[in-house]
Amino acid sequence: MxxxxxxxxxxxxxxxxxxxxxxxxxxxxxxxxxPTPDALNRYYSQTLSWGPCAPFATSSDAARSFGDPRFDCAKLEVPLDYAKPDGKTAQIAVxxxxxxxxxxxxxxxxxxxxxxxxxxxxxxxxxxxxxxxxxxxxxxxxxxFDPRGVGASRPSLDCLTDAEQDRYRAQVFADPSPAGVAAAEAHSKQYADLCAQRVGTDVLANVxxxxxxxxxxxxxxxxxxxxxxxxxxxxxxxxxxxxxxxxxxxxxxxxxxxxxDPTQDTITGTVDQSAGFQQAFDAYGAWCTTQANCPLGRDPKAATATFQKLVQPLIDRPVRTGDPTRTLGFQDAITGVSQALYLRALWPALSVGISRLAGGDGSLLLTLADLYYSRGADGKYSNMLEAFQAISCMDNTRVTAPADVAKLVDGQYAAAPFTDTGRGPVDAKDPCAYWPVPPTMAPHTPKADxxxxxxxxxxxxxxxxxxxxxxxxxxxxxxxxxxxxxxxxxxxxxxxxxxxxxxxxxxxxxxxxxxxxxxxxxxx
Structure with a gap:
């Protein structure tokens, strides 16, 4: 999924x-x-050195906007580890x-x-x-401000090269057999190991x-x-x-x-979110089927099944795109559709993308997936998804027991059938299960008297x-x-x-x- x-x-x-x-x-x-603890006084009493924002741009879009003279930028110094305020520091882009x-x-x-x-x-x-x-x-x-590890803040949560990012997102794990599960889990562990090697466990532990x-x-x-x-x-x-x-x-x-919702554990929150995306897909399908040339037909109740017939073949046979070096596979197609579900204004573009997919052209859905993954036209990625993974692992409970993994993955499939591979859920642990440092937050009812x-x-x-x-x-x-x-x-x-x-x-x-x-x- x-x-x-x-x-x-x-x-x-x-x-x-x-x-x-x-x-x-x-x-x-x-x-x-x-009162501020004495050990942190030097951080609380620092003075920011404001200057031009152009050096802070980490994407082509930021490069275009950061030259605006209305903006100025600075780096805020903070402890990398608040338990060691005299140790290593991090810089927060502002x-x-x-x-x-x-x-x-x-x-x-x-x-x-x-x-x-x-x-x-x-x-x-x-x-x-x-x-x-x-x-x-x-x-x-x-x-x-770019939270620690994100964007122009340093150190950066940068786990994969651009080429590795392309390969990582293109892989589809649709084999629910023990061998298929083992392959998916090896993939997750490899990702966690690379993050530990390239970023450092001291950074990962404090993001x-x-x-x-x-x-x-x-x-x-x-x-x-x-x-x-x-x-x-x-x-x-x-x-x-x-x-x-x-x-x-x-x-x-x-x-x-x-x-x-800070009270939710990983399983509940993820399954609820999957249901939310299915609700949005159903709303899109209800709208699309009232439009001329809707690629999902005229029956809103059949929209998910019609979509499945279009995307499930991509598991074995990705389609061409405008870039001769890239194709659109199943995973990117689902990601591109999901990205378009965030905003109703994107629904017409989504219809065009699905229509083109039906004709064997995956260009528009790949563009939407690239947006999700923060991949620029030059093939370079920001570290947005790497930071997402690292921060999520620190903020959420880890799902490691086989019964819990099955509950999570099976629940996602049941909640969001538009993402279904048609081959059954692959009950594999995700990268957080292999993360080298323990989480620093847990589900709780917030109390802020x-x-x-x-x-x-x-x-x-x-x-x-x-x-x-x-x-x-x-x-x-x-x-x-x-x-x-x-x-x-x-x-x-x-x-x-x-x-x-x-x-x-x-x-x-x-x-x-x-x-x-x-x-x-x-x-x-």
């Missing part, structure tokens, strides 16, 4: 060009922040778009993270600056969200903010909720959009972070839920005025959406 993930909002930005209660957030009295308002209008910094895990926040901030509107840019410096939020608190202080104002998309909601737990007295306001009310945005048809996860997170954090009707991954500052106006009012003035508030995605 395709490694369906909590995809970053950034990928949507790249592809489509964008992508009444009240609380006095600014003045709510809270307990004073806990991009800032300065507030365009008067000093009297400025509230502080708005930190943003686009998710993944593995998506660079520097690129997200650069992509958002023209989307959030003057209600935000007049009041805040918009600040994005989880537990450590990212400590970096974020240093950044808050260095930026001059007494309390953090934060917007997290997708996995970025995990950063937000974990920060709130670790530093509850240092939260001013927080929007969590496309929630990751004393934080001001947060806003959780949840889309009813979100494929990657299902709606119920947002409902549950809002309840657990005693926050306010903003329900958004539609089929899309995350909702804020993506063209739906109803959503954006409510979020801007909250971030600037502390005005919460009304109890039971809801919006409908534009274009739904």
């Amino acid at each position: 395709s490694p369906l993930r909590r995809s970053p909002f950034l990928l949507v930005l790249v592809l489509v060009g964008v992508l009444a209660g009240c609380t006095t957030v600014a003045g709510t009295p809270t307990a004073a922040p806990a 991009l800032r778009a300065r507030s365009t308002g008067t000093p009297q209008q400025r509230i502080g910094s708005l930190l943003v993270n686009p998710g993944g895990p593995g998506a660079p926040g520097t690129e997200a901030a650069a992509g958002l600056v023209d989307k959030v509107g003057p209600g935000i840019t007049n009041r805040f410096d918009l600040v994005g 989880g969200t537990r450590d990212v939020v400590k970096d974020m608190d240093i950044l808050r202080q260095v930026l001059g903010d007494e309390k953090v104002t934060y917007y997290g998309y997708s996995y970025g909601t995990s950063i937000g909720s974990t920060y709130a737990e670790a530093f509850p007295s240092r939260v001013r306001a927080m929007v969590l959009d496309g929630a990751v 004393g934080i001001p009310p947060v806003v959780v945005v949840s889309v009813t048809g979100d494929p990657a972070t299902p709606y119920q996860a947002g409902v549950d997170l809002a309840k657990d954090l005693n926050g306010r839920l903003l329900k958004v009707d539609g089929t899309q991954h995350t909702a804020g500052y993506q063209g739906t005025k109803c959503v954006d106006d409510k979020l801007t009012a909250y971030l600037t003035d502390g005005t919460l959406p009304a109890e039971g508030a809801s919006c409908v995605l534009s274009g739904s």
Whole structure:
């Protein structure tokens, strides 16, 4: 199956060009922040050296946008291992778009993270600056940071060469026999071993969200903010909720959009996510079958079966693409379709891609899969997926017992039949089962006593972070839920005025959406 993930909002930005209660957030009295441990004083008291952002670009898209004179960039120094603050250090890449308002209008910094895990926040901030509107840019410096190991931050989570990435994603493990399972597990172990050799276990042990939020608190202080104002998309909601737990007295306001539920274990979360993608595929199929020339026919109930007939032959017979050196196989076809399910605006392009596949041309679906894998036209990859793997292994429970592996893999197949190989599930352990260092987080109910009310945005048809996860997170954090009707991954500052106006009012003035508030995605 395709490694369906909590995809970053950034990928949507790249592809489509964008992508009444009240609380006095600014003045709510809270307990004073806990004193900074002496061993970390040198990090909390550092001064950032701001300069041009061009050297921070790690992709062609970033290279085009980072030359904008509105942006400046810097590196934040943090301990690699917080248990050894005098030991090795890491450098966190930071991009800032300065507030365009008067000093009297400025509230502080708005930190943003686009998710993944593995998506660079520097690129997200650069992509958002023209989307959030003057209600935000007049009041805040918009600040994005690449979490440790990600993007331009160093050391980098770089496990595979570009050629190895091409080969790795092209392999399909569709043989459910013991020999097939053994081959798939050898593949997973090889990946984990390469990461350990090339990145180092000391780095891998300290890239989880537990450590990212400590970096974020240093950044808050260095930026001059007494309390953090934060917007997290997708996995970025995990950063937000974990920060709130670790530093509850240092939260001013927080929007969590496309929630990751911290109470779920790996099996439950993965199966629920697979069901979310199937729900999105079904919604796409229902729409497609009403359109002229739909490649899935006219019966929405048959859409999945029709799609299976088109993609399952790719296991043995990949089809040509526009690049004579590359073909489209089963895995990339599923990944390309999954990428297009993140945003309803991509459905027409998805139909074209599936139509071309039916004619023996896999070019468009391969382009969508390349976007998912962050592969540029020059054949070079960012480290987004490698970082995704490494951070996920540190944040989640490992699935190693044969019965649990079967429960996970079989559950994915049952939940998302559009990804089915037609040959039965391959009950093989994934790379996290072979990871050389133990996880640093575990499923739990978040507890963040004393934080001001947060806003959780949840889309009813979100494929990657299902709606119920947002409902549950809002309840657990005693926050306010903003329900958004539609089929899309995350909702804020993506063209739906109803959503954006409510979020801007909250971030600037502390005005919460009304109890039971809801919006409908534009274009739904």
